[in-house]
Amino acid sequence: MAHFEFGSGPQVLRQMNCAAVLTALRATETARVTDLMRATGLSRPTVSAAISTLMADGWVEETEAADVGSPRMGRPARVLRFRADARHVLGVDVGPHKIHCAVADLNGTVVSQIRREVTESDTPAVLLGRVEDTMQRVLDAVPVPRSSLAAVGIGTPGIVDRRGAVLQAPSVPGWDSLELGSLLSRIAPCPVHTENDVNLAVLAERWQGAGDDADDLILVQWGVRVGAAILVNGQLHRGAHGAAGEIGFVELDTEPQGVQADGLGPLESAVGTDWILRRAHDLGDASPDAAAVLRAADGGDPRALQVLDEACDRLARGLASFVSAIDPELVILGGTITLAGDAVLAGMRRHLTRRALVMPRLALSRLGDDAVALGAVRVALADAQRRLLDVYATASPVEQR
Amino acid sequence: MAHFEFGSGPQVLRQMNCAAVLTALRATETARVTDLMRATGLSRPTVSAAISTLMADGWVEETEAADVGSPRMGRPARVLRFRADARHVLGVDVGPHKIHCAVADLNGTVVSQIRREVTESDTPAVLLGRVEDTMQRVLDAVPVPRSSLAAVGIGTPGIVDRRGAVLQAPSVPGWDSLELGSLLSRIAPCPVHTENDVNLAVLAERWQGAGDDADDLILVQWGVRVGAAILVNGQLHRGAHGAAGEIGFVELDTEPQGVQADGLGPLESAVGTDWILRRAHDLGDASPDAAAVLRAADGGDPRALQVLDEACDRLARGLASFVSAIDPELVILGGTITLAGDAVLAGMRRHLTRRALVMPRLALSRLGDDAVALGAVRVALADAQRRLLDVYATASPVEQR
Known part of the structure; x- marks a missing residue:
């Protein structure tokens, strides 16, 4: 059992004041001392001392911002910025x-x-x-x-x-x-x-993409391979062996299929873009690659839409169990499949609704390859x-x- | 943005010292002041002051413990205990x-x-x-x-x-x-x-039962109904709508079955103890209830073991997806099914191994009905x-x- 006493009050206070000033400065482009006093509630000497420390440590610099305020007498107020670089x-x-x-x-x-x-x-x-x-x-x-x-x-x-x-x-x-x-x-x-x-x-989508502040969130990355990643309470869930979310290896059939000859797991083998292209060819489609099939589905081509619907039906079977386990607020679809646009959202919504006890919202990735x-x-x-x-x-x- | 300053140093310190003494006292049955000084690293006056506060607040009392130490001169040392009652x-x-x-x-x-x-x-x-x-x-x-x-x-x-x-x-x-x-x-x-x-x-199993300090943990409660509960990082995972872990409503079939006439979800209808009894009767078993079938399986009865194996095969199909999503360290089986003892563990291990990318440990509930x-x-x-x-x-x- 470790016990703590605050052995160094003034130093702690100085550090906390630096943290407050730094946080206030990072929330804005540039700021004057008076802005930082207002944002932190700290006095002028305290803010000035914190700025001195932060400048000495290399995190804050004075900048020559345009004087946006009214003209004033005397020395111009210092304009400060966080040195993000x-x-x-x-x-x-x-x-x-x-x-x-x-x-x-x-x-x-x-x-x-x-x-x-x-x-x-x-x-x-x-x-x-x-x-x-x-x-x-x-x-x-x-x-x-x-x-x-x-x-x-x-x-x-x-x-x-x-x-x-x-x-x-x-x-x-x-x-x-x-x-x-x-x-x-x-x-x-x-x-x-x-x-x-x-x-x-999934961390990136939550940060800058389609994550939409959802705390319980599944991203399904759907290309040749199909993988998923899961946020629980806004935190990445890795699982006990780092294998959480491996939806591509879910078995749909009564008899397990195991890893396929091409290295694909049973579910990704049944719904991935390789399967989508093969299935399109079976139906007489001459698309050179899966991307072309998915773009055709996006454009309303009936044969491509049929292939996509079959793929959505199969993926929904695996995903519905993930949804039952996690009960996410939002499921984001990413990967090559997003070339089908709203058609894949509609297909997944149609098939997942039939299988999920509580239906999450669905969205397409906004960050794509990035x-x-x-x-x-x-x-x-x-x-x-x-x-x-x-x-x-x-x-x-x-x-x- | 809220900022904090430690406005009342001595009070804060006194509270923290009370917390340290209380924690030390709760970790043991009874303690003397010297024991608490050793456990907390605090001085005698500080420990004594904390004890006075905690006694006034009603959390600590003096007790008349047997004097286990060697006989000593003068006033006997105070023996203190946390008032759990x-x-x-x-x-x-x-x-x-x-x-x-x-x-x-x-x-x-x-x-x-x-x-x-x-x-x-x-x-x-x-x-x-x-x-x-x-x-x-x-x-x-x-x-x-x-x-x-x-x-x-x-x-x-x-x-x-x-x-x-x-x-x-x-x-x-x-x-x-x-x-x-x-x-x-x-x-x-x-x-x-x-x-x-x-x-x-699942919280109880982690606290006093079969949880075994596993941070990522699934409990499957398997009776007439089948439900699951999930711990992620040691915390209960409720899901965005409170519906996380509803494994009884997972659909195994290509065509979704939906909620059955008897109110059971598709998976619990296919593996629950009602099904187990019906299946046993189909095979000519005359057991009066599912408990008798499960006890017979525990006793090695071949027909009961066959029914149990079929049930495990089906449950493994739903549970494997949960395992893929969560990647738990441990899966605990609870409910009526535990009457089958090691036979249900063996059956689930056999069928889950064929379907799970990474196999968790399996255990029976230790708390049962409590x-x-x-x-x-x-x-x-x-x-x-x-x-x-x-x-x-x-x-x-x-x-x-």
Whole structure:
């Protein structure tokens, strides 16, 4: 049992005042001392002292903002801003088909990004080399020193354990058993957080996309593969083994089918975009790829709509159980399937209503392909915030011996 | 944005010292001042002052413990104990077949309980009358004033909303639309918390039963009806509409079956104990009830084992999806099905392994019929703890204007 006493009252108070001023300043573009006094309720000397500390620590600077107020006598009031560019974070999306790296400042504004296609035939070593190369290039494109990097987030397919090791990644052969985080720490001399890609996408949708403040939320990422990620009480739910939300491996049939020859799980094999293209061809559709089928469905083509309806019927069978377990406020659909637009929403609504005890709202992803890299930025930002800025908010009790 | 300053340092410190002494005292049966000094690291005057406050507030008393130490000169040292009996809580389980009321002290020790059978034909008004009567009687059996009651927890079948209203309760006709909490507050002049019964059972299993410190945990309550409750990160997951875990309404078939004529959901209709008895009779078994079939399975009867295996196969189809969504560390099986003992564990393990990507541990409920009332006690205790004891631990910052 640990007990705490506040051993250093004045220091604690000073830190808390810094936290209050920093929070007020981050909520706005720029502010004068009087604005910060109003926002925090603190006195002028207290605000001024906090600003001095924050400037010395590199988080606040004076800026030459246009004088928007009425002309006044004497020395112009200082205009201050949070230095969001004092440090940066890097978000990385490594998939079987692409690498996407995004550099963001401490406000989460993306200041540089690079997207590269990769081929599935790349060996893990080649793929890792390309990831390193892309990280180097996106960082070189930002006019800040490498030491400015505060944290890195990486999204990858597969099951990722708590230490950041990739345990199972059926879509990237050989990718499992790699300790991505420690391998990439050569480039990034800062904490590296590895996370399942769909998990990052749901965090991004809640942050900047279709998440709509829903605290209990399921994102279904529906392409060749089908995965889901779950927020419970606004927090990512990883599960006891990091395998929560693996809807692609749900068995629909009386006799379990297991993992298919092409590496797909039973449900993704029955509803993924590979199946959608095959089914369209069976019906005489000559579309070159699933994207074309889905666009045709969006355009109202009856044959494409039939294929989509069959796929929605099947996915609804798996998703209804997830909805029964979680009872989410909102289900977001992402991935290639969103090319079908409202048609996929309507199809899922039709089939899920028949199976769900309580029907959640449905929405399409708003971030599309950017979701994973943005979610990686979000995770890196949360870490940077915790290590760099939250120190002011911590009351730093002294543990008594 | 609210900002806090520690406006009243000495008071805050005194409260925190009370919290430390109270925590130390609650961790043990009795303690001397020197024991509390050692446990908290606080000085003798500080511990003595805290004890005076806690005695004045009624939470601590001197006791006449046997002098276990060596004989010593002078005045014997004071022996202190936490007054767990200073207040009480009441847990109530209202089901279609029984009412179970348990009174516990602030340590969670049950000091009085009453169990009554009720019939399904009782109208909601009659049932409510019986609940009130049972609550009166169990409280009358405890030699403490009614004003000692700090909080009440009530478990009921059905979907319970955040305000404690029962929204859907198919197993107790007319029970929905009752505001149980406000109706029963006539008897209990204290906060009343209404919660779904399976939700309470999972809290109880984690507290005193088979929960085994698992943070991600599913309890499947398997009788005539089949329900599940879910802990995520050690916290009850209710879902956006209070409907999380309603596994009995999962649809297994390609064509949804909907709620059956007998009010059962599709899955519970396909695996519940009514089905088990019917199936046993189909196979020529003459058991009078499902309990007899399950006991026969526990005894190794081949026909009963076949019925149980078929039921496990079907339940595994619904449960596997829940396992995929949640990825629990542990699944606990409760309800009438536990009469089959290890046979049901073996059956579920066999069929779930074929369908789950990551297999959780399986265990039988250890609390059986007591789980709901104990969970209700737990919820009431948590509320009492928060309102009565945690006040000392709160640093009570003064909000600045």
